[in-house]
Amino acid sequence: MEDAEWECTVEAPVNIALVKYWGKRDSELILPYNDSVSLTLDEEKLGTRTTVRYSASYEEDSLVLNGKPTVISSRLSNVIEEIRRAFRKQAVRIKMNAQDLMSMSRYRFRIETNNKMPTAAGLASSASGMACITFALCTALGITESVDMSELARLGSGSACRSIHGGLVQWEAGKEEDGSDSLAKQIYPASTWPELKFIVLVVDGEKKKVGSTEGMQRSMATSEYMLLRPKQCKDRIQEVCWAFQAKLFPALAEVIIKDSNTLHAICRDSYPPVNYLTRTSEALIDFVHRLNEALGDVCVAYTFDAGPNCFVIFEEKHESLLMWLLLHTFIENDVIDPTIHRQPKWDDDEL
Ligand code: PMV
Secondary structure (H helix, E strand, O other), X not given: OOOOOEEEEEEEEOEEEEEOOOOEEEOOOOEEOOOEEEEEOOOOOOEEEEEEEEEOOOOOOEEEEOOEEEOOOHHHHHHHHHHHHHHHHHHHHOOOOHHHHHHHHOOEEEEEEEEOOOXXXXXXXXXXXXXXXXXXXXXHOOOOXXXXXXXXXXXXXXXXXXXXXXXXXXXXXXXOOOOOOOOEEEEEOHHHOOOEEEEEEEOOXXXXXXXXXXXXXXXXXXXXHHHHHHHXXXXXXXXXXXXXXXXXXXXXXXXXXXHHHHHHHHHHHOOOOOOOOOHHHHHHHHHHHHHHHHHOOOOEEEEOOOOOOEEEEEXXXXXXXXXXXXXXXOHHHOOOEHHHOOOOOOOOOOO
16 A cells, blocks of 8 residues: 555636736735636637646655656645645544545655646736646545545635636635635536637747746735725626626627726836737737628627737637637737647536
8 A cells, every 4th residue: 555656637728808807916825806707618729738646655745847857836735735735634524544635644745737728928828827727636646526626626726726626617706814715606607608719919929037926016015006906807808708698708708808908007007017819919909809890790809818829709700700800910910829729628627
């Protein structure tokens, strides 16, 4: 038993924020300054796959990220320790026999994790990455049902807590100092609006120069626009939920577009300013507004995280026109990698 080894492999999806999380009220526990809401994409092309091997005979935890042995960050180490603590609590609750408890407490993990898209390029790799590792470790210890995995994933990367659920997901900032009420919950399953589609236009797959942690710190410290965020986000989330359940694309699109623009305006207002968008990102913004104008209705929306890459959102009925236009306007210029565009089949199932 002592030398036995086990393994499990799981996958987790990316989520894309429609009303963005930006700024922390507690950097250690990763408690956000404002509520946020996102849609979880299916993990086929964007997402993470993690294999965890575990045994009491391993000397220490280790990590291989995208094929490279990597030092375990303090955030990931917090996640691992918190999962071990949750396991011990659960073992006491279910009165696990002392020998099993001893040997399982000594498990060390060899974590091998691979992102299916560029890492740290504003494509939400940290969200699916931390959600996937959390899910894998909780599966290994048999505690997926007894813990709130969103709380554990959040300790690794804030936005990861939303990847624990499918569909439209809200992460409440919460009020408690220990973060016990800062959890992600599904608001509506993806089946509410199956015709909604996303494509991702990879403008630049390189690692971004200013990471989101640094960007958030700068904004919290220097941008007065941040003061508007808590209330603004609450109002916008209500609008998103209402538009989503009523399947009103123009209403949904307007909030998504405005919130993406607010995030990037805050970044520019921070000191020193942060600019995540490139000229191609700006051209895509123009393209979407001109297309909506030509169609006489808001049929397409865009949103950008902390990076230049564009998530385009639309209903299935506009897909062929949009793809044709994008192919002729952007991809011929060789600016955008079309291989990552996708038509997700959203899945209602929780992980
Ligand atoms: O979870 P982080 O630290 O990668 O921050 C993500 C922040 C945004 O992607 C810009 C917004 C969001 O809500 O996901």
